[in-house]
Amino acid sequence: MADDDLARLAALVRTIPDFPQPGIQFRDITTLIADPHGFALATDLLAIRAARYRPDILVAVEARGFIFAAAMARVMGLGVVLARKPGKLPGAAIGVDYALEYGSDRLEMHEGMLSAGQRTVLVDDLLATGGTLLAAAELVGRTGAIAAAALCVIDLPDLGGAKRLADAGVPVETLIAFAGD
Ligand SMILES: O=P(O)(O)OC[C@H]1O[C@H](OP(=O)(O)OP(=O)(O)O)[C@H](O)[C@@H]1O
Numbered sequence: 394m395a396d397d398d399l400a401r402l403a404a405l406v407r408t409i410p411d412f413p414q415p416g417i418q419f420r421d422i423t424t425l426i427a428d429p430h431g432f433a434l435a436t437d438l439l440a441i442r443a444a445r446y447r448p449d450i451l452v453a454v455e456a457r458g459f460i461f462a463a464a465m466a467r468v469m470g471l472g473v474v475l476a477r478k479p480g481k482l483p484g485a486a487i488g489v490d491y492a493l494e495y496g497s498d499r500l501e502m503h504e505g506m507l508s509a510g511q512r513t514v515l516v517d518d519l520l521a522t523g524g525t526l527l528a529a530a531e532l533v534g535r536t537g538a539i540a541a542a543a544l545c546v547i548d549l550p551d552l553g554g555a556k557r558l559a560d561a562g563v564p565v566e567t568l569i570a571f572a573g574d
């Protein structure tokens with residue numbers, strides 16, 4: 394993977410200060426998603442890395458994780474299980490509450506979507522504190538399936554998410570990082 398490619402991806406992410414609250418540098422990936430070359434490049438690089446973990450299925454985190462996971466799944470010939478924000482899933486679901494860089498939230502997954510021993514790769518757009526992906530990994534673990542890795546486009550390394558996930562036994566791979574916020 395060329396450094397130029399990664400620099401191109403980083404340049405497509407827009408930074409919006411003080412959103413959603415003062416002091417947060419919001420890394421807006423919508424500008425990368427809207428760029429056809431940037432989106433294809435990010436998706437292809439994530440799919441190549443995800444394949445190394447030999448997943449049977451991808452687990453996508455709402456909302457922007459859905460976009461990347463869907464495109465990766467097409468490249469990889471896999472399906473996608475959705476980890477959704479509360480109250481969205483129509484069937485019986487399991488849920489995990491978690492803390493965010495700002496506030497708190499909950500992820501839910503339909504029961505019966507994963508089976509014991511199945512290998513999953515978790516997909517989201519951005520890793521900050523790691524709370525969201527830890528919650529997704531906990532949901533996967535409750536089903537008996539394996540969270541083999543987590544893949545994101547962006548890492549905010551100052552918030553320590555990669556270490557929290559590694560400590561929980563889930564290696565994280567990211568394409569680009571923004572530090573010093
Ligand atoms: O590593 P963490 O500290 O958990 O933060 C990362 C999460 O934050 C963002 O989503 P957000 O919670 O803003 O929700 P949204 O995708 O529904 O907008 C991002 O898309 C990740 O899912």
Ligand SMILES: Nc1ncnc2[nH]cnc12
Pocket residue numbers: 417418419420421494519521549
């Ligand atoms: N700084 C940030 N930018 C974009 N998404 C985020 N999710 C959590 N922290 C974020």
